[in-house]
Amino acid sequence: MGTDDVIAAFTPSMTGETPLYEQVSSFFKQRIRSGALQPGDKIPPETALSAELGISRTTIRQAMDVLVSEGLIVRQRGRGSFVASPKMRRPLNHLYNFTENMRELGAEPESIVLDCAVEPASPELEQKLELPQRQKRVFRLRRLRCADTTPILLEDTCIPYYLCPGIEQIDFASHSLYQTLSGRYELNLHHATETIEAILIGADDARLLDCTTPAPGYRITRTSRLDTGLVYEYTESVTNAERCMFQMELYSSNAGAKNPAAIERRVSL
Structure with a gap:
């Protein structure tokens, strides 16, 4: 028709x-x-x-x-x-899982592993992960996250290796990172702080995300902590603004205080 x-x-x-x-x-x-x-x-x-x-x-x-x-x-x-092409609608009012979110939207999630290695942490990453003096290695997982074969998110995650020894042997093209951390290593995400920044996507990232350059996008940085307060994840992601929108539910300060797992949202102008 x-x-x-x-x-x-x-x-x-x-x-x-x-x-x-x-x-x-x-x-x-x-x-x-x-x-x-x-x-x-x-x-x-x-x-x-x-x-x-x-x-x-x-x-x-x-x-x-x-x-x-x-x-x-x-x-x-x-x-x-x-x-318009359908957009991924990403909720911001609870802790986020790409695979579950895509399935809720009726899309088939897919992860393409670009890098999976144990490596020394840079001084900047040492600070972000608050690494102990004698534990300077990190597990790095870089993935292209897709929905129905369409590239959605370019995700670069670093985790202190002392928390998850041997994790590099797992195939994260078919396994969930968070489920692995929770089930195998008993590491349960408790609190995350995210920053979302509007950017123009560079040529290398645009090629992987299958979009023209320069294209409007978002850079998302996330620092996650265990219920003990330890930092156990630092992730930087890039997504195409034409394929993703962010949705948040807003509550009064009293209502928000009752939710200990709330994501902290910051907007920089």
Whole structure:
């Protein structure tokens, strides 16, 4: 079914209580989520929609703004509006697991191991991991995380090796890192501090993430601690902003204080 056929199936109600722009945006949401409109399909120009539906162009623009804000369509200068590719919606209000998150979204997760080794920690990494004086080695795991074969996240994780000896022998293309740390080494993530920074993705990372360069992206750094307070993970990740959005639920300070596993969120301007 083409875009014109989809539009022909919509008849706005001029007498109902729902505002016209909400009717239009809801109609497009339903068609996009049902698959009637596919990623890359072009949305008719606002002037054409206005004429076809008998609705003012201002109302059409308001409806399109809603779809853009929700990541369902994208505007391209000089070309028009198109149905966007599905984005990974990453929650920020609880401790995050890529594999579980992808399955919740109905996507098949995949991890491609780029590097898996035990190596000396740099002075900067020693400080970040708060390594003991005689324990300066780290286990480094660098992976490309994919959803339905689409690259989503380039992830570089370092863990103090004294906490997980022998872990480099495990195939993390098919095993979960967190499940391994929890089940084999009894290391349970208790608290994480994350920083999310807007960046332009460099050429090397863009090649792995299969995106043009320079592309808008996010750099995510995470420091995780055990319930004893020991740092046991430092991770830097890069993701394409066109494939990922961040979602957070906000509570009052009193409500947040009741959740000891809350992620600390910082925004730098």
